[in-house]
Amino acid sequence: MKVSFLIHTIYGIGGTIRTTLNLAEELASRHEVEIVSVFRHRDEPLFAIDPRITVVPLVDTRPSSPGDETRHPLALEPAECVPAHEARFKEYSRLTDRRVSDHYAASDADVVIGTRPGLVAYVARCAPARAVLIGQEHMTHHHHKPALRAEMHRHLAALDAFVTVSEGDAAVWRERMPLPDTQVLAIPNSVPEPSVAVSDLTGTTVVAAGRLAAEKQYDVLIEAFAEVVAVRPEWTLRICGWGRQKERLRRRIDELGLYNHVHLMGPRSPIDPEWAKGAIAVSTSRHESFGMTLVEAMRCGLPVVSTDCDYGPREIVADGVDxxxxxxxxxxxxxxxxxxxxxxxxLRRRMGAAARSHAARFDPGPIAKRYEELFAALGAGRRTRPEGTAPTAVTGDDRSAPGPLVDCAAEEDGAVTVLLSGERGGRAALVCSHPDAAVPDRVFPFGPAGRAVIPADAGLAEGVWTCRIDPPPPAAAPAAPAAGAAPAARDTAQARSRLVARVVDQRGAMRAAERVRPGEPVHTLVPHVRHGGLALRSWVRPAHAESGRITVGARRITVSGRLLGQVRPVGDPVLLLRRRGVDEGHLEFPGARVGADGFRCAIPLAAPVRVQASGHDIWDLWLRHAPGAAPVRIGRVLDDVVEKGGVFPYPAVVLLKKRPLARVRAALDRLRLRAPQQVSVKIFFGAGNELALDVVDRTAK
Structure with a gap:
């Protein structure tokens, strides 16, 4: 049979998109499946999409696209088919009304599934007359305003089935909104086996994931974690996701002084490698219709802590067991x-093992079977794909990958392995190229199983290395892109040779500091996705000052860390500030030695302010570990975060600008009702993950 999913957009990131793709991929092995995306707002989907699935975008809203339809005359008129109280009503228009209607007028779908209230209304009004009509509820009955529920009643009554993701919510719908001709039932979301090995639970990281939105109550989690680090300061919390609450949460982290412990990681896709880095998963939602992140974490072997909110968590988590x-x-x-x-x-290990076992019930196979049984019971057609017939790779957008897909992992010993997906290496080789043309390419052969290994001591020069396969494969059939993959010219050998990262497991890089041996150079290799392709970030240094805890106070910033490599500390260290630019400056601050290789140094903030040379000075941080020794840059490179600037920000400190005749100037400013001049001082990680200090003029508010 042909199954059509109608979704707001398949090009974003979120629970509804993930679960739609999980179910669609499982059904695609036996049926013809399409995903109709009302909007297309970026070139490539953030989630990889199985090439057997047809994707049909209806309205192009990409600002950079020649086909941008945001100013289409019909796009400027409000929708007539979407309930006025739909949360995203303003995004719909008469153009979306027409595109959805036109698509399904010509459709031969046997089953049409709407994935949010406005789309359920479209299904009820526009789906083919012969099709089975199904609405999905990915929120809860109580989440929707009474006005929307009233508007939705006639649309829900026109459906064959209305599917919630929890039994508790289904019971509320049946009680509060009787639908005599519509079957109301619960089928949970599906979550596949993780794409990486499960967590070994030996780390000190707690992981949370989801939109940075009020209903997730991350403020409660952050405040709770302040109590955790007061007792266990070695533990950290990573929150993966994006949303409107980011700046508010960042301010709360800074207010509580948790910037060394709580990190907003941004969106991560796929999410499995991030769960696998953790030892515990946590969710503090106010309401949760299902709890997709809970199941994902459990499938990666993590025990979970969750609020007992309506309705999903209590149907997923066995309290005290997993x-x-x-x-x-x-x-x-x-x-x-x-x-x-x-x-x-x-206890953590027992619960982790139980979580892994219990979460298997959400595997896509059994969940898809329940949907198929529902389709059959409702009289859907039985057009299945003939045995052995290849799926039709038809798409309404261009989703062909620019090169072979690979999975990659940073190993515990520092090596990096690259595995060709669905292919065998033969005589092919992994070629790594440095941006400096003077640095020769490095070549590592793929074995018969399509596996190449870059040894930990391969000595790749410092920098970002891009990866390709040589010789390039012949023009390949379309394949699913990696998250964030950038479009490329598919008909060139260069594009075909580019390795597209599907899954990158960076866990081995998290323990890079443990592998550094006294007296040996510091080196680490971190695989990551760069513009959709596989890249390797290499750091190689004879000596390195690895920063650790940074404390930002009202008058000073204290930097702690370890001196590593081919150096030997003598006496107490000295922290140096070197100003960039033509008017270079130099400041020195004595520090303290901590143990055999540790250091702690404080920067009095008034010092760089006093010698300002411009409205924006940047000072680099160096460490002199012995009298007369060459200084070493201070940075943080021995972990899995390739670009730290946005993940490890530190709060700014605002000081009054020191000027000649400061008291006289301040009095004149008050008489003239002028705001006093201020200076913002902020420590940050630069492009190479080295520490620097920003000193910037600002006007008081």
Missing amino acids: GLLVPVGDRGAVAAALLRLIDDEP
């Missing part, structure tokens, strides 16, 4: 649950 449920909004309970798992490693 995770812990806590009251909604209770930061003390969240902190206590996290500390219980942190302090009891045997």
Whole structure:
């Protein structure tokens, strides 16, 4: 049979998109499947899409596209088919009405599934007369305003089935909105096997994931984690996702002084490698219709701490068996649950194993079978793909990958392995190229199983190395792109040779500091995705000052770390500030030696302000480890985060600008009602993950 999913956009990131793709991919092995994306707002989907699935975008809203339709006359008129109280009503228009109607007027779909209220209304009004009509509820009954529920009643009544993702929510819909001719039932979301090996639970990282939105209550989580680090300061929290609350959460992190412990990682796709880096998963949502992130984390072997909100978590987590449920909004309970798992490693391991086992019930196979049984019970057609017939790779957008797909992993010993997906290496080789043309390419052969290994001691020069295969494969059939893949010319050998990263497991890089041996050079190799292609970030230094905890105070910034490599500390270290630019400056501040190779140095903030040479000075941080020794740059490179600037920001400190005759000038400013001149001082990680200090003039508000 042919199954058509109608979704707001397949080009973004989020739970509805993930679960739609999981179900669609499983169904595509036996049926013809299409995903109709009302909007296309970027060139490539952020999630990889199985090439067996047809993607049909209806309205192009890409600002850079020649086909941008945001100013189309019909796009400027409000939709007539979408309920006025739909949360995204303003994004719909008479143009979307027409495109959806035209698509399904010519459709031969046996089943049409709408994935949000406005799209359920489209299904009820526009789907083919012979098709089975199904609405999905990815939120909850209580989440929707009464006005929207009232508008939706006639559309829901026109459906054959209305599917929620939890039994609790289905019961509420049946009680509060009786639909005599519509079957209301619950089928949970599906989550496939993780794309990487499960977590070994030996780290000190707690992971959360989801939109940075109010209903996720990340403020409660951040405040709870302040209680955790007060007892266990070695633990960190990573929050993966994006959303409107980012700056608000960042301010709260800074207010609580948690910038060394809580990191907003941004969106991550695929998410499995991030779960696998953790030892515990956590969710503090106010409401959760299902709990996609809980199942993803559990499938990666993590025990979970979750609020016992309506309705999904209590149907996923067995309290005390594979995770812990806590009251909604209770930061003390969240902190206590996290500390219980942190302090009891045997319990953490037992719960992790149980989580892995119990979450298997959400595998796409059994979930897709329940949908197929529903389709059959509702009388959907039985056009299945003949045995052995290849799927039709038809798309309404161009999703062909620019090169072979690979999976990549940073190993515990520092090596990097690259595995060709669905191919065999034969005589092909992995070719790594440095941006400096004077640095020769490095070549590593693919074995018969399509596996290439870059040894930890390969000695790749410092910098970003791009990866390709040589010889390039012949013009290939379209393949699914990696997250964020950039378009490329498919008909050139260069494009065909580019390795497209599908899954990158960076766990081995998180322990790079443990592999550094006294007296040996510092080197680490971190695989990552760069413009959709596989890249390797290499750091190689005879000596390196690895920064650790940074404390930002009202008058000074304190930097702690370790001196590593072919150097030997003598006496107390000295921190140097060197100003960039023509008017170079130089400041020195004595520090303290901590243990055999540790250091701690404080920068009095008034010092670089006092010698300002411009409205924006930048100072680089160096460490002199012995009298007369050449200084070493201070930075942080021995972990898995390739670009730290946006992930590890530090708060700015605002000082009054020191000027000649400062008191007289301040009095004149007050008489003239002028705001006093101020200077913002901020420590940050630059492009190479080395520390620098920003000193910037600003006007007081």
